[in-house]
Amino acid sequence: MSIEKLQKELGRHRDTAMKSDSNKDVVMELLEAVSKYTYDSSYASMPILKHLRSLRSAHDDEISALAKSIYSNWKSANKLISTRKESSPAPGDSGSSTPTSASAASPAAHAPAHNRRAAPAASDTKAPRPAGAAYFDSDQISADRNRIARAIYTSLSRHHDWAQISNDRLVKFSHDLEGALANEFQPLSDAYKSRMRALALDLGDANNEQLRNRIWNDPYCTPAYLVTAKAQDLASDSMKEQRKLRLEKTRNELHEAKGIDMESDDFLCPRCGKKRVRYSQQQTRSADEPMTTFITCLECGHKWKE
Ligand SMILES: [Zn+2]
Missing domain, CATH: 1.20.930 (Transcription Elongation Factor S-II; Chain A)
Incomplete structure (x- = not known):
């Protein structure tokens, strides 16, 4: 077509x-x-x-x-x-520049920082520079962005399969991912940095072979996708489990501290037999006795305590 x-x-x-x-x-x-x-x-x-x-x-x-x-x-x-x-x-x-790739023969011999060609200096040409080069006007910004690309490279290379994927590709990908970050967020802003940290965690996660495989083999798993993907879509199963446990722990602590009502299917309503309830727990008697749980059935309104 x-x-x-x-x-x-x-x-x-x-x-x-x-x-x-x-x-x-x-x-x-x-x-x-x-x-x-x-x-x-x-x-x-x-x-x-x-x-x-x-x-x-x-x-x-x-x-x-x-x-x-x-x-x-x-x-x-x-x-x-x-x-x-x-x-x-x-x-x-506006946004990313086009990275140049390394010509390194051995893995990790060259970090990305050495391989980025700076935007042409103004004196090289009388023509206006492309808008993307604006980000590189300052050597400091350029150096900082290189450091971010290098951090991505470091995370990825931690469990890298050098036999399958060349250092060149790794370097190029690190720059592309940094470029995509800079496209999506203001370069070096808090949002840019926190997204980069989250990505670096997933990319360097020993249990996330799956994500690294997708990066090298799945055409949809592009840098642009990675910077906007949901956390759930990138995390390894064990990372997801950790996050879930942490969330539950926080919720439980909150709930114990304040006796906040929680929705749950942990209790079976003795009247209607459904499992959709709201409950809260309180220390009603002395501290060494178990807490009392007040339960309200959300289906029929029955209330009881355990
Ligand atoms: Zn009920």
């Missing part, structure tokens, strides 16, 4: 995809077809860009992830084209 045809079809299905996932299959198919096109400067004035921009916040997570990924790839490509032509990129464009 031509890009014009894809554009027309996407336009037809876009509004529905924003509200529901009822046309998910067809939209995913269209987006997958679009993703096979590499960005061409003629797209800059075409509605396809607008469709992709909207679909980044589509109702369905997979649709929005794929739209984000295509959009961000195109954006990087647009920047490359703009740089080559020494002209400004499309208005409103």
Whole structure:
């Protein structure tokens, strides 16, 4: 299908995809077809860009992830084209630069910090610099962002399978992920840093072989996807379990401290036999006796204590 045809079809299905996932299959198919096109400067004035921009916040997570990924790839490509032509990129464009990859022969011989080519200095050319280069105006910001890319690299390399994935790919991915972070959040802002820390935890998690496999093998698991994915979708099972336990512990502590009502299915209502109840516990007698639990059935309203 031509890009014009894809554009027309996407336009037809876009509004529905924003509200529901009822046309998910067809939209995913269209987006997958679009993703096979590499960005061409003629797209800059075409509605396809607008469709992709909207679909980044589509109702369905997979649709929005794929739209984000295509959009961000195109954006990087647009920047490359703009740089080559020494002209400004499309208005409103900003964010990541295009990383260069290492030529290291041995693993970990080169950290990402050595491999990022700085944006061209103003004296190199009279033409205006691309907007993305604005982030690199300060050597300090550039150095800080390099450090973030390096931290990502360090996390990932902790359990890295060097036989399968080259150091070059690891370095490039670290820069791409940092670039995606900088696209999504203001570079070096608190949001950017806290997202980076969360990602680094998952990427370096010894039990999260699954996530690392997805990064290298799953075409949907792009840097753009990773920076916006839900925590649940990235964490290893043991990490999820840990978080759940921590949450439960906090809830229990809160509840014991304040006698707050909790909803639960731990109790069976003796009157209606349903298990949807609200309960609270109180220390009614002396401290060495067990707490009394006051239970209210949410189905029939029956109250009792245990
Ligand atoms: Zn009941």
